[in-house]
């Protein structure tokens with residue numbers, strides 16, 4: 040009983056800290072409502088900031104790519120109980136994000152600053168829309184599986200947890216990676232773009248381009264012909280025009 044409570048508690052704690060980190064990310068990029076935004080802090084030499092920021096972004100990409108691969112999951116579930124594997128992934132992602140928010144070095148020089156109030160309004164709306172698409176897509180593809188909650192609850196009920204098969208709800212019928220589309224919109228819809236935010240947006244966009252290909256390669260193996268068919272029917276990022 041104590042073991043089951045600990046498993047559920049661990050899963051719930053991992054989920055809650057991740058949600059907190061995601062909320063912080065929204066404020067961090069926008070530079071509002073958080074103690075330290077992406078352009079805050081004392082600007083040191085640009086070369087040092089570039090080095091530190093690139094290292095932080097690389098750490099996130101490596102953690103996310105390696106820990107999400109099936110071969111890594113097979114290996115480390117020999118040490119970590121399968122029920123908390125996803126929650127531990129979520130917790131590790133949060134730890135890297137916190138490190139990034141904390142250690143990010145500002146590069147505050149302006150790349151662009153949009154003048155007209157209406158255009159700024161459109162970009163702020165785009166920023167909000169990007170995050171909304173992202174959150175909506177997590178629920179479409181399986182919010183509770185994605186963040187490890189279904190896995191810990193299955194363990195608490197002595198039920199077998201089976202990974203969900205191919206899903207094509209709502210937005211996943213329009214594009215294969217709506218969640219990443221949400222990120223891309225949020226990263227680029229900036230009324231004011233500093234060099235630091237440009238570095239963040241460029242590196243994240245590059246990583247998304249690589250990350251989705253790794254995910255698709257795994258899903259081809261995992262889901263077989265139905266996924267091959269899905270790849271043929273549904274575009275990666277940009278919906279096909281309605282005919």
Ligand SMILES: C[S@@+](CC[C@H](N)C(=O)[O-])C[C@H]1O[C@@H](n2cnc3c(N)ncnc32)[C@H](O)[C@@H]1O
Pocket residue numbers: 176180185203204205206207211215216217218219220251254258
């Ligand atoms: C963070 S989500 C991102 C999903 C997708 N790349 C996107 O941008 O919307 C990653 C998880 O979604 C799962 N996934 C992606 N597409 C899926 C689909 N069509 N049906 C079921 N699971 C999917 C992957 O197996 C992976 O565990």
